[in-house]
Amino acid sequence: MTQPSPEEEFAAFGPVEAAPMNNFQKVVARRLTQSWTQIPHVTHHDAVDVTALDAHRRTLPAGVKISPLIYLVKALARAMAAYPQFNASLSQDGKTLVRKLYCHIGIAVDGPLGLLVPVLHDADRKDVAALAGELAALSAQARDKGLPMSVMSGGCITITSLGGIGGTGFTPIINQPEVAILGVTPSRVQPVWDGSAFQPRSMMPLSLSYDHRVINGADAARFVKAIGQALAQPELL
Numbered sequence: 001m002t003q004p005s006p007e008e009e010f011a012a013f014g015p016v017e018a019a020p021m022n023n024f025q026k027v028v029a030r031r032l033t034q035s036w037t038q039i040p041h042v043t044h045h046d047a048v049d050v051t052a053l054d055a056h057r058r059t060l061p062a063g064v065k066i067s068p069l070i071y072l073v074k075a076l077a078r079a080m081a082a083y084p085q086f087n088a089s090l091s092q093d094g095k096t097l098v099r100k101l102y103c104h105i106g107i108a109v110d111g112p113l114g115l116l117v118p119v120l121h122d123a124d125r126k127d128v129a130a131l132a133g134e135l136a137a138l139s140a141q142a143r144d145k146g147l148p149m150s151v152m153s154g155g156c157i158t159i160t161s162l163g164g165i166g167g168t169g170f171t172p173i174i175n176q177p178e179v180a181i182l183g184v185t186p187s188r189v190q191p192v193w194d195g196s197a198f199q200p201r202s203m204m205p206l207s208l209s210y211d212h213r214v215i216n217g218a219d220a221a222r223f224v225k226a227i228g229q230a231l232a233q234p235e236l237l
Helices: 006-011 023-038 051-058 068-082 128-143 217-231
Strands: 041-049 088-090 097-099 105-107 109-111 114-116 157-161 180-184 188-193 198-211
Touching (some): 180 217, 198 217
Parallel strands (some): 105 157
């Protein structure tokens, strides 16, 4: 006796319709399943102070708009230089850690087909204006379904941001063969104790998922702290 299809099974309770997944969605589903089942994920949640960054962005010349995400790219690149285990991949046999001497950062972009991840190559060597222009062009291309594989390859770490949508934290799935992914949600003004009084500070929640075979919890906490320290001095980025 053949088993009923999912449509037939659920149709017993009411009307349904079948919506076949496209090839891109099938590939993404397969890769996410592979990553989740093969990598021991741990997610570290924290919030970093971006009050100085908000103030710095208000001093930019008229007509110049650089999103906090671009500064986060630069801060992430600086933290990766200090903690090279985050800029690495584990060999298939699990015996060798391949450390990369370049810094390419992927940015998850929501397009018509779903999430695409264009890669900003040599992010550590480019200034914020160059990175902002590059990301804007790649994002527009992604929305038009025009991203070639060449610009979605070679990433060392990925940023996935819900900053324009909402939320307070989530657990992003690592983009294999990378060993970490940084999730971002909208910053909010919160009262922060300075030792004598509460002060209003703009706090950005960060959610760092990492491969526990390569990275331990203490290093994850230090890594996020390093990102926060870099964002606290935006003029140096």
